[in-house]
Amino acid sequence: MKMHWGRVAVGIGLTAGLVGGYKYINQKNISKVETPRRDVSTRVIDGDTFDMSDGTRIRLWGIDAPEYPxxxxxxxxxxxxEELVLNKNITIVNKGMDNFGRTLALVYDGKLSINQSLVTEGMAVFDEKINAEDVDLQTMEKAxxxxxxxxxxVWSSKCSQPNPKCVIKGNYRQAGGTRVYSLPDCFNYDRIVVNPVGGDKWFCSEMEAGKAGFKKSLDCPGMK
Structure with a gap:
């Protein structure tokens, strides 16, 4: 899996410290833009989404965790x-809403940035689709x-191609929830990017791909 990162802006004074392996974002910077509120998280949906006690669904802003499950x-x-937010009284800084009606937010437990922590630990990646002009996003991009x-x-060998001889590409299409695998002689094979974070997989045999619920792509020889 290869991510292409945008250039980090320089010359901007970031007020961030490194404590216990985590970087903390200066909340004074964000409070000028949004008024934070506090509430208790009651349910975690996946690695970047959770619910609050008032029913608000929070999507962590600026990051992407692996597609669950x-x-x-x-x-x-x-x-x-769950360890970071579940049943805790946390601070939510609203950054807008996404197309699914979820509140996009920076989230804090005291001074600890939850968004930042997940990126630092490799439990999520920086969302490079966002223009990193915000001070907080620049810090997360660097992390x-x-x-x-x-x-x-997700950057470890656990999420990379496990065996050079396992060349079958399994593609999980989130929009339709379909699973398709392609062999090297399939028409679009070279265009397919295997993204394990998004649910894609490498397979060593067609039997292995089939057992995992993947079907052979229609653009492979003999499938039309």
């Missing part, structure tokens, strides 16, 4: 988020690069 280390990412270099979590 398909993605590599997705169960571990969900468990880690993501450091996690990649250190091969933590």
């Amino acid at each position: 398909e993605g590599c280390l997705s169960e571990l990412a969900k468990k880690r988020l 993501a690069k450091e996690a990649e270099m250190a091969k933590r979590g």
Whole structure:
């Protein structure tokens, strides 16, 4: 899995410290934009989404955790988020809403940034689709690069191609929930990117792919 990171803006004074392996974002910067509120989290959905006691569904802003339950280390990412927020009185900084009606937010337990912690540990990646002009996003983007270099979590060998001889690409299509595998002689094979975080997998045999619920792609020879 290869992520292409945008350039981190320089020359901006970031007020962040490193304590116990985690970086903390200066909450004074964000409070000027949004008024934080406090509430108790009651249910964790996956590695980057959870519910509050008032029914609000929170989607952590600026990061992407492995697609649950398909993605590599997705169960571990969900468990880690539970450890960080479940049944805790946390601070929510609203950054808007997504297309699913979820509140996009920066989340804190005291001074600890939950978004930042997950990226630092490799339990989530920085969402490079977002323009990193926000001070908090710049800090998370830097943490993501450091996690990649250190091969933590989703950047580790656990989420890369396990065996060079296992060349069958299994693609999990989130939109339709379908699972399709492609062999090297399939038409679109070279265009397919295997993203274990999103639920894609490498397979050593067609039998293995079939047992995992993947069907042969229609663009493979003999399938049309």
